[in-house]
Amino acid sequence: MAFNNRLIFRVTAMIVLLLAGAMVPAMIVSLLYGERDTALAFLGAILPTAAVSLPFVAYLKPASPTIHIRDGFLIVALSWIIGSLCGALPFLISGAIPGFADAFFESASGFTTTGASILTNVEILPRGILFWRSFTHWLGGMGILIFAIALFPSLKLGSFLIAKAEAPGPSLDKLTPKLSDSAKLLYFVYTGMTIAQVLLLMLGGLDLFDALIHTFGTVATGGFSSYNASVAHFDSLYVEMVIVVFMILAGTNFNLYFLLLRRNLKGFLADREWRTYMAVIVFSFVAITFILNYFEVTAGIGESMRYSIFQTVTILTTTGYATADFALWPTACMVILLVLMFIGGCSGSTSGGMKSIRFLVLFKLIKRGIKKRLHPSAVVPVKLGGKNLASDRVSNIASFIFTYLLLFVLGTLVVSLEGTDLVTAISASAACLGNIGPGLGEVGPVLNYGFFSAPTKLFLSMLMIAGRLELFTILLLFTRTFWNPDR
Amino acid sequence: MAFNNRLIFRVTAMIVLLLAGAMVPAMIVSLLYGERDTALAFLGAILPTAAVSLPFVAYLKPASPTIHIRDGFLIVALSWIIGSLCGALPFLISGAIPGFADAFFESASGFTTTGASILTNVEILPRGILFWRSFTHWLGGMGILIFAIALFPSLKLGSFLIAKAEAPGPSLDKLTPKLSDSAKLLYFVYTGMTIAQVLLLMLGGLDLFDALIHTFGTVATGGFSSYNASVAHFDSLYVEMVIVVFMILAGTNFNLYFLLLRRNLKGFLADREWRTYMAVIVFSFVAITFILNYFEVTAGIGESMRYSIFQTVTILTTTGYATADFALWPTACMVILLVLMFIGGCSGSTSGGMKSIRFLVLFKLIKRGIKKRLHPSAVVPVKLGGKNLASDRVSNIASFIFTYLLLFVLGTLVVSLEGTDLVTAISASAACLGNIGPGLGEVGPVLNYGFFSAPTKLFLSMLMIAGRLELFTILLLFTRTFWNPDR
Secondary structure, rough: OOOOOHHHHHHHHHHHHHHHHHHHHHHHHHHOOOHHHHHHHHHHHHHHHHHHHHHHHOOOOOOOOOHHHHHHHHHHHHHHHHHHHHHHHHHHHHHOOOHHHHHHHHHHOOOOOOOOOOOOHHHHHHHHHHHHHHHHHHHHHHHHHHHHHOOHHHHHHHHHHHHOOOOOOOOOOOOOHHHHHHHHHHHHHHHHHHHHHHHHHHHHHOOHHHHHHHHHHOOOHHHHHHHHOOHHHHHOHHHHHHEEEHHHHHOOHHHHHHHOOOHHHHHHHHOOHHHHHHHHHHHHHHHHHHHHOOOOOOOOHHHHHHHHHHHHHHHHOOOOOOOOHHHHHOOHHHHHHHHHHHOOOOOOOOOOOHHHHHHHHHHHHHHHHHHHHOOOOOOOOOOOEEEEEHHHHHHHHHHHHHHHHHHHHHHHHHHHHHOOOOOHHHHHHHHHHHOOOOOHHHHHOOOOOOOOHHHHHHHHHHHHHHHOOOOOHHHHOOOOOOOOOOO | OOOOOOOOOHHHHHHHHHHHHHHHHHHHHHOOOOOOOHHHHHHHHHHHHHHHHHHHHHOOOOOOOOHHHHHHHHHHHHHHHHHHHHHHHHHHHHOOOOOOOHHHHHHHHHHHOOOOOOOOOOHHHHHHHHHHHHHHHHHHHHOOHHHHHHHOOOHHHHHHHHHHHHOOOOOOOHHOOHHHHHHHHHHHHHHHHHHHHHHHHHHHHOOHHHHHHHHHHHHHOOOOOOOOOHHHHHHHHHHHHHHHHHHHOOOOHHHHHHHOOOOOOHHHOOOOHHHHHHHHHHHHHHHHHHHHHHHHOOOHHHHHHHHHHHHHHHHHHOOOOOOOOOOHHHHHHHHHHHHHHHOOOOOOOOOOOOOOOHHHHHHHHHHHHHHHHHOOOOOOOOOEOOOOOOOHHHHHHHHHHHHHHHHHHHHHHHHOOOOOOOHHHHHHHHHOOOOOOOOHHHHHHOOEEEEEEHHHHHHHHHHHHHHOOOHHHHHHHHHHHHHHHOO
């Protein structure tokens, strides 16, 4: 069974063309701010990528419309890797980020909505570059391929398979009969959310540019800022609360918004995963507030609450904005934040991590284990919302969690070979795999990933992409069966 | 359904009586070394415990011989908690360890074969106390109840259930038709191993006392030493290699030795868990040797190999002896050692941790997950040694691992509330739950657990017992269904 090479080639070319088009707004931003050199750099990135990809998109017709699951995985993996390569071009050509590994890391961190940076000072960057950096968040938030599906309904063959390989991102199958309509509907919600946040931030005194940058970072749960101090720069409770609310919204399963559009508030509130997600927020908020107060880190309970809610939500939703240097907080707070890094937001949201639904099933499995000890021969199913979960699905979830932990350990080991301390190694791995961004120790919220060697940066970039595509899409590339299924 | 209170009471009293008897050899050691005060302290511990327990053992007859699974769990949990209390008496009465939390911690650490200590200087302790401390390892290694079953064949009622609640420890059911015979057979192997190591250590120049202390610590995978520098004190490659070999033997499933007794070497070598266990040793040995050499920690490849094999085996088998301060090693070594803490030795051995068999199943589940991605609707069973594992058993193992990780996180959080650094919190929790002993940071191999507050010490003691009894026996005590199954 061979790959459908022509189709794979054509879809990948289409993604490249799309990204060339997506650089145009960034070029316009450069021109508006009078950054001629930067605008030329964008042109230098747009022209060759468009020139190379356009002929394939226009003239390469797939011999067969058949697309197998392996083709889907390869398309998605290639799109994200080649997409990150294209995204790095403006950084390289403009000279904003001269090294290849650095530029690829920053671009992959953007598209995967991680928000980890190798830059020590973002405030000296041209506006156009800052815009592009944050715009990659927005593009990656919904999934690059869903973007393509929304724009090119002709891509109907096997798109469903592709969307499945590009988990997370909302599951399109349940929304409308036509896949491209579903993708459009998603972008409708996503764009609405974006506009709403931009307006609310501008009401708080931000100019349009800052509002856009921080909205892209929020609704995509990315975390890139145009200021070195991140959101702490604004020192505004209002701005922080707007961002907190939109981070929570962005970490919610987007399919639930269709329930709201159909005025089904009850269905929304009954969602088990969403309830788990909110419970984790409330629990962590209370615990961190208590610990900050107990160790007298802050000036009072009000300040504790303000820092606590922001940091809880920014880490759980895997956004990564900072209003405080939590790498200096009491260890107990770090333990909670590290656990939140693994949990992540809801499935079908723009967030990363393992996702709340899996965390919920993990607890159900623990509960089941305790029951089984008292009643060894009883049949004890894992229930979710009153329904039994198929044992096959439970196994898949357990398998996902173990794979996640294995990649986390592998990442920790690779980073530790740089000679960092253990906290840095652990948190860098967790923060990249979970698409959070800042970690603890030497990769804390006021620091960056710039000091790592090029191979480590490339490895962490792949870890970000693996985390974003829910592991298997990238892992499969390293298995023999994927390339030789018949052997 | 009520508990069989009389039976529970009688068996617990029997354990107390047994421990009173087990203190006699320690008292004799005190007398031999002319430690009159210590000998009197032992007498002060023996007399009241024997006096209180003897009447119940002699005259309390259970109304019903029926024992349910809940009774079994309660008997085991009580035996270990009350056993640790009794074991603490000599420390308290002799004044060697004056505080209650400290004495309980040291005793629980002994019985659970953890080997974590609150003592800063063990070399000033009386010989009798040092002997008792290490003898608790030897008693706990095989399981306190298996000891009772071997000594009192009359305990036949439901002993099987008790043995199941007291996992690990070899599964008795497969060895001989009669349970007490199986228990005796196990003690035959265990004692033989003990004698062999004592003789080999004496050949290396150790006196009988030192040989006994370090043999108890080795065959029970405990780790208490009579020297502050642990095994590094001897500075002898021969002694280290003897201990390495016996640690590997103690971390092996004892049931496999019966295959050897029946001259079935092939069956021994074919055991999947043992092969995983050995593969982990070889892999970690090679990796740590490489890293130590790469970071130039040691004087040469020979020294790297010597430190590497000892530390790999001492941590994987959850013994905890030290020949080097690995808390100062490169971070990459610490990452590997931390992972080994979680894996542990074989099931049915005296070691702790999650056990190699579960680690193997974890990998099989990951492999299954990858296959399922390519063939979503295929039935992909988890295979072990050519046979399919029942999905129920796979779920139980996944549930165990998740419970283990949850307790680890909980332990880390509790320790971190002491204000320690993150590495200390993580490693203290992992080292107590996995019954290893030394961790990293402030609880590294040349340091101790003395600086923690009393509540944290008691919590860590319970964590050690929970880890030793494979979690659920202790966890069940905190569930409502355990106490009120009919509600």
